[in-house]
Structures are given as structure tokens and as C-alpha cells.
Amino acid sequence: AQSVSQHNHHVILSEAASLELGCNYSYGGTVNLFWYVQYPGQHLQLLLKYFSGDPLVKGIKGFEAEFIKSKFSFNLRKPSVQWSDTAEYFCAVNPYSGAGSYQLTFGKGTKLSVIP
Amino acid sequence: NAGVTQTPKFQVLKTGQSMTLQCAQDMNHEYMSWYRQDPGMGLRLIHYSVGAGITDQGEVPNGYNVSRSTTEDFPLRLLSAAPSQTSVYFCASRPGTGTNQPQHFGDGTRLSIL
Secondary structure: OOEEEEOOOEEEEEOOOOEEEOEEEEOOOOEEEEEEEEOOOOOEEEEEEEOOOOOEEEOHHHOEEEEEHHHOEEEEEEOOOOHHHOEEEEEEEEEOOOHHHHOOEEOOOEEEEEEO | OOOEEEEOOEEEEOOOOOEEEEEEEOOOOOEEEEEEEEOOOEEEEEEEEEEOOEEEEOOOOOOEEEOOOOOOEOOEEEOOOOHHHOEEEEEEEEOOOOOOOOOEEOOOEEEEEO
16 A cells, blocks of 8 residues: 655745655555645645656646655645745645555645744 | 535534535546545545445545445445544545546535544
8 A cells, every 4th residue: 555754744934935845655656646735724725746747747826846756755845935825735646556546645744834 | 616515514423423424526526535634644535436336445434434326425424423533524526537637625524523
């Protein structure tokens, strides 16, 4: 079965600082990768996804992520954060095929607090 | 377009009571799923369905039942509520069974078991 590890539980940044949130997964085969964001009191929304092609993917609100297959990583980045980026961020993975492909596995999440 | 609709938004139960959390989607999605979200645990898959009449267990299925009689609806049943089931529950759906399709989430049901 697949698993996801997010390195940071809580990240605190000042506005305009750069952001990088780590995500590593464990699975031996081809995977689909996702980053979701949950603003306070709201449901999860998709930020970006990767399933094939260019390993650098761009999402909404200026976020991007890089898939490094050799490191089993899918780190989320943003050059300059805003107060409105305060939220919890979840990395998720599901296998491309096989028995686990119907099960999307989430990391435990990283809370981002941006100080004005 | 309503997307994924969950009812109720909040519920308080006593230990041993039963309850059904409702989930409906109007996007004709084949795949639907239920997650629970607990602090510091992320989201964990309870049950999922790949189409009407087909359901399967996720990571934490114990204490929960599901059924899928129509494409639109995927209710989650707690037969005998326990305090350990206090959580926020999210229903999600995605088009077809394509694994690269993102899931669309409902607004959640906050459930407290006393």
C-alpha cells in the first residue's frame, strides 16, 4: 500500500517570503500526485496535480510543484506568499493502476500561517 | 451546479445511537468516497464506490456501512456511534474511474459523539 509523508506540521512565514512544503511518498509503481488546500472552515480544493509529462506542474494561485521520481518527492512551492495563503495543505497520491488505484492516500497535512 | 452536497453540516449524537450521513452529487460521477478528518491525521478513506451497486472498504472501515443504489447518492451509516467516531466527515466524487482525475469534495459534516 502507498503512504505519504509531509515533513512539516506547521510553517509560519511573513508575507512575500518563499514557500516550499515537502512531500514524499512510498510506492513502487507509477503514481498520480495531488496537492489540495483547505482554507479555514472550508472543504478541500485542488491546487495542482501530476500524472505524466513535464515534472514541473503549475497550479492555481501561483503555486507549482516538482515531481522528482528518483526521490519519490512532490514538493509544493510558491515564490511569494500572501496572507490569504493561510490554510492547511495536503499532499495525496494514488497508484496509476492496480488494486490500490481507487484509494487516494493523504499526508497528515501542513498548516501554513502567513503573518502580514 | 451544486457539486457534492452533504447533509447535515453538524450533528451531535449519544453513544450507541445510529445515524446516516447523506452525500449527493449532480455531476454524474461514477466514483464516490467517504473520508474522515482528524487533527494531525490528515484524511483517511473509510469506504468508496466505483459505481452503483459496487462498494469497497478503505483504510478505516470499521463501524461504518455504505451502499450505492444510485449514481447520485452515497450515504454513510453509523450503526452504533462511539466517541472515537467524533470527526469531520467529507464525501468526494470524481468522474469515471480514471485515477488521474481529481476528486471534488463536499463541505463536510462535523459529527460529535458524546
